[in-house]
Amino acid sequence: MxxxxxxxxxxxxxxxxxxxxxxxxxxxxxxxxxxxxxxxxxxxxxxxxxxxxxxxxxxxxxxxxxxxxxxSAPIGDIYNRWISKYNHHRMEVLDDMKHQLEEENDE
The missing domain is CATH 1.10.10.10 (Winged helix-like DNA-binding domain superfamily/Winged helix DNA-binding domain)
Known part of the structure; x- marks a missing residue:
């Protein structure tokens, strides 16, 4: 491609x-x-x-x-090569934020 x-x-x-x-x-x-x-x-x-x-x-x-x-395969390739790795990082940040807020609510 x-x-x-x-x-x-x-x-x-x-x-x-x-x-x-x-x-x-x-x-x-x-x-x-x-x-x-x-x-x-x-x-x-x-x-x-x-x-x-x-x-x-x-x-x-x-x-x-x-x-x-x-x-749509070439668009999928673009997603897999570039977009998904940035999306993964964003999801990790949101998950960390969720855990931090849960800990604050537990205190």
Missing amino acids: NIDKVFKALADINRRTLLDQLYLKNGQTLHELVQHLDISRQAVTKHLTILAEANLVIEVRRGREKLHYLN
Whole structure:
């Protein structure tokens, strides 16, 4: 996985909107996705290409249509590599604070 491509893809609000739309209803056509953005069909196609290159969107042909599916695995990888370790520290701090408050209440 090329993490730089994932971050580049997530940096644009239009691409995040596309991912949000696919999260709400997976397997949409280009025609369906265009309706959620105030940009041209060609611009949406370019954004979908960037998302596909980052492996965030998988395209599947169904007859003459191309369906777009969300692939959340790269986002999960980001969570596992960076976010979760910071979240773990925060949970430890909250747990310590809870124990400290319980000890104060016991006194």
